[in-house]
Amino acid sequence: MCGIAGLFDTRSKQMFSRDLMQRMNDSQQHRGPDEGGYHFEPGVALGHRRLSIIDISTGQQPLFNEDGSVVVVxxxxxxxxxxLIPELTALGHQFHTRSDTEVIVHAWESWGEECVKRFRGMFAFALWDRNRQTFFMARDRxxxxxxxxxxxRDGTLMFGSELKVLMQHPGLDKTxxxxxxxEYFALGYVAEPRTIFAGAxxxxxxxxxxxxxxxxxxxxxxYWDVNFSLDNAMSLADASAELVxxxxxxxxxxxxxxxxxxxxxxxxxxxxxxxATMAGISPDPVNTCSIAFDDPAFNESAFAQMVADRYHTNHRVEMVKSDDFDLIDTLAALYDEPYADSSAIPTYRVCQLARKHVTVALSGDGGDENMGGYRRYRFHMMEEKMRGGLPHSVRKPVFGLLGRLYPKADWAPRVFRAKTTFEALARDSVQAYFHSVSILRDDMRxxxxxxxxxxxLGGYNALEVFRRHAAKAGTDDNLALIQYLDIKTxxxxxxxxxxxRASMAHSLEVREPLMDHPLVEWLASLPTKLKIKGQExxxxxxxxxxxxxxxxxxxRPKMGFSVPLARWFRGPLKERVQKALLGETLASTGLFNREYLQHLVDAHQSxxxxxxxxxxxxxxxxAFLRNSGLGVQTSPIVRAA
Structure with missing residues (x-):
């Protein structure tokens, strides 16, 4: 795992500043503490920070082809x-390392931009081909x-593994x-392809x-998209065996x-x-690590121990206090743009623990999206059955009116929240799912x-992110559509x-077997009935x-990797919340209605x-505003839409 950075002059052949390139590259040293490398030529500057994993002795980057005309980070x-090495060797290429990086330059020479379709893995890379006068960059599926x-503005393209790399350049538009x-206040993150900055x-x-x-x-x-064909007619037994x-x-x-x-x-x-799968492959005990919480409501460590005991792993557990909220500013600096998933705290801690013992860790990320694991999927499908009884042209005006007239009852059990039910029935499938995953829903925003x-905003709604992807989903299956939306967002x-970000902060490489693209494609071919059955x-x-x-x-019921925010904000973080939400930093932006901020604070803390x-x-x-230097200031920090 590494960090990459670079500059490419799309118009002329200026020589880029070595000092600037070094600042850009050094800003992500945590991604690759083992080595740093550079390449400069007219119109091109490339930087690389290396975390040595494969071919430690000869895998340095930037890396070149045989005659030095193609260079990659x-x-x-x-x-x-x-x-791929034997196939490329048969095509006449000579390999001088044992690294996967060298495969990229030779694959580019033989297959051009189609080379990415031959790669199986996780990757982001950029290369310059001097003979073809072509710059190429790609990201994994x-x-x-x-x-x-x-x-x-001068035609310079710059790139990096993190937004902080681009922030080193004085020419970046940071409005x-x-x-x-x-999008951030709806979803908790800024959806691709945007960043928080207008210029990136x-x-x-x-x-x-x-x-x-x-x-x-x-x-x-x-160059790739997942196709939810749902046309694989395998039996449950055959699908189970093939999945293993x-x-x-x-x-x-x-x-x-x-x-x-x-x-x-x-x-x-x-x-x-x-x-369990690793244990069946490895001749040695698997190294495993878990985070335990001192609050039983958030602690899954006993279940992790069951698996560790069954497979005799080298298991390490670290207790995290339920008041582990000292990472707020650390996380804000780490993510470079607003990011609101509070499970970033335990994720940061488990990566910190793992790096004490290993350099590479496998994770289970991607399983819920690809196999229908989220509880919200089952709720959505139940609502879809109700919506399916009437066309949207009828549901929208009838239930929309009822939803507006019926009194709000958030205090009541879900089944008695008729207002919420009426509003849900008035929406179409995409709008309903967007509403269910929004942190601050439309009326709150x-x-x-x-x-x-x-x-x-000019009427812009983050729902458009989901609309854009739904138009390409190629399916109207109730589950497949929202799986597709989650995979894309x-x-x-x-x-x-x-x-x-959490793993790279500790120079730890994390690999995700459940996001292997052939596995993802196969799972997308399975019918919904094999993914969700009843409430399972x-x-x-x-x-x-x-x-x-x-x-x-x-x-057992899914617990998730969460932290006790509600208690924090009524207890140890009470004053911090008041200061942050009602203080000068947010007020100076002109973005917010202070009365509503006061309502959020008062209603929660009471x-x-x-x-x-x-x-x-x-x-x-x-915290993002303060850590990015966009806090209290007099100049505009938001570009007009």
Whole structure:
């Protein structure tokens, strides 16, 4: 795992400053503490920070082809590189290292931009081909590895593994994008391809960008998408057996390393399945690590211990106090833009623990999205059955009116919240799912934002992110559609972002077997009935794992990796919340309605409402402003939409 950075002059051949390139590269030294490398030529500057995992002795970057005409910087792992080497050798290429990085330059020479379709792994890379006068960058299919870029007014393209790399350049436009702010307060992250800054973008998963020197800058090109065909007519028994074999292959590929390797073990189904599979492959005990909480309501460590005992792993557990909230500013600096998933705290801690013992850790991330594990999926499907009784053209006016007239009853059990039910029935499928995952829902954001900021938004709603992806989903199956939406949004913007930054902060490489793209494609071919049966999510996965895992692990209620925000904000963080939300930093932006901020604070701290998620979202936004230098100031920090 590494960090990459670079500059490319799309118009002329200026020589870039070595000092600037070094500042950009050094800003991500945590991603690669082992070595740093550079390449400079007219119009091109490339930087790399290395965390040595494979081919430790000769895998330095930037790396070149035989005649030095193609140079690449690469972050990630190409797991099938050993299969590609003989094929590329037969085409006449000569290899001088044993690294997966060298496969990229030779694959580019033979297959051009189609090379990415041959790679199996997690990757973000950029290369320069002097003979073709072409710059090429690409990101892996599932968005495990990040890629940020910006094009400056003078035609300079810059890129990096983290937004902080781009922030080192004085030419970056750091005014905030109002649409990104709207997305953040709806979703808790800024969705691809936006960043919080108007002048920077993320390359979307499964996309590449080919730039020929001196020609107009093209749009990124999509080279992969997941197809929810649902047309695989396998029996439950056959699907279970094949799932075990596919998982075994994916895990085996991810166990190749020349450094200590282990796994996260949370006690949930996904990480437990990965550990069980690793134990069946490794001749030595698997290294596992878990975080335990001193609050029983958040503690899954007993279930992790069951799996550790069954497979005799080298298991390490570290107790985290339930008042572990000292990381707020650390996280704000780490993520570079507003990010509101509070499970970033325990994720940071488990990566910190793992790095004491291993350099590579396998995780269970991606299982819920690919196999239908979230409880919200089952709620959505139940609502869809109700919505299916009437066309949307009838439901929207009838139930919309009832929803407006019926009194609000958030205090009541869900079944008695008729207002909520009427409103849900008035929505279409995409709008309903967006509403269910929003941190601050539409009415809350309308009250939160100031009139002047709402005018800047010009009617833009973060729902458009879901609309854009839904238009490409190619399915109207109730489950498949929202799985597709999560793979394109939540998995990338929240889960993968969280794990990448938390692990790289500790120079730890995390690999995700459940995001292996052949496995993802196969799972997308399975019908919904194999993923959710009644109230049981991940049905086929749990059946497949029954011989390998205890029933108490497989069939207990999902707990999640959460922290006690509600209690924090009424107790030890009470004054901090008041200061952050009602202080000068947020007030100076002109973005917010102070009366509504006061309502959120007062209603939560009095116990009248649980506003813990909105409060955390605002707290992290305030911390972002302070840590990015965009706090109290007189110049505009938001660009008009």
């Amino acid at each position: 690469f972050n990630g792992e190409i797991y099938n590189y050993q299969e 599932m968005g495990v590895k990040p890629m940020y870029y910006a094009v400056l 905030m994008d109002p649409h990104a702010i709207e 973008l993320k390359l979307e998963p499964g996309f590449s960008l080919t730039i020929r020197h001196g020609q107009p800058l093209p749009e990124p090109k999509q 074999e596919r998982l075994r292959e994916s895990v085996r590929l991810r166990m190749v390393a020349e450094v200590p390797l282990g796994a996260f073990l949370s006690g949930g189904v996904d990480s437990s399945a990965v550990v 309308r009250q939160l934002f100031s009139p002047s900021f709402r005018r800047q 939540y998995l990338v913007g929240d889960i993968n972002t969280k794990v990448d 999510g991940k049905f086929v996965f749990k059946k497949a794992m029954e011989p390998m895992l205890p029933n108490d692990v497989l069939y 116990g009248a409402r649980d506003y813990s998620s909105p409060l955390w979202t605002l707290l992290m936004f305030e």
